[in-house]
Amino acid sequence: MGPENSKTRFLLLDIAERLMLEEGYAAVGIRRVAREADVTPALIHYYFRTLDDLFLALIRRRSEQELEAQTRALESGRLLHSLWAYNSHPRGAALNVEFIALSNHRKAVRAELVSYAERARELQREALANYLRARGIDPEAIPPLALTVLISTVSRALTMEDAMGLTVGHEEALALVEEYLQKIDGAPAPETD
Incomplete structure (x- = not known):
């Protein structure tokens, strides 16, 4: 798992939170967060093994x-x-x-x-x-x-x-x-x- 104090990890959490506020939790997905962050889904999985891990971190x-x-x-x-x-x-x-x-x-x-x-x-x-x-x-x-x-x-x-x-x-x-x-x-x- 990626470091918890990484700027990239913070960015991914910021994007997930923004999506939740703007469109609801159902809009938050690995591919969607990756697209919004302009990274690959694999990088999301580097920081969060699963979507639940992303939600729990948030x-x-x-x-x-x-x-x-x-x-x-x-x-x-x-x-x-x-x-x-x-x-x-x-x-x-x-x-x-x-x-x-x-x-x-x-x-x-x-x-x-x-x-x-x-x-x-x-x-x-x-x-x-x-x-x-x-x-x-x-x-x-x-x-x-x-x-x-x-x-x-x-x-x-x-x-x-x-x-x-x-x-x-x-x-x-x-x-x-x-x-x-x-x-x-x-x-x-x-x-x-």
Whole structure:
């Protein structure tokens, strides 16, 4: 297998990601990526033995990028708003839709996605529990894991609907979400001695 830090490998992953965003995961194939990169299919196989290996490498790359972005979001003084914004990114939502659709047909992809999602949720759960405690809110009153699931799924669903052009009810939903996010994010952290 080719080196993981190769410029060519990065280019191939960039092309696969662009194709997924522009045309969907079904547009990504060894020959198509080779044609777009102006290389031979054999060179693609030098870096990725199979198409699944290409998809897994793309998921791992995106997952690491997302974990870094999430870590920055988790350090925010307005954690809930930051998580909402992090999960509402249109490009991320579009890729998630493609990866989820792909995972319906490829078990290895599904396992990789679930593994990443579980890691991300655990990081969010821990950060939210600490954030709530720091504001004098009992994490049992507002379960951090339930809160992270609600924030991520609702924000992504609204983002996906918006991308389709379905916005009926969004204004009202966003106002309600903002009201509740503000109640927690706006609560001052108790002063410490």
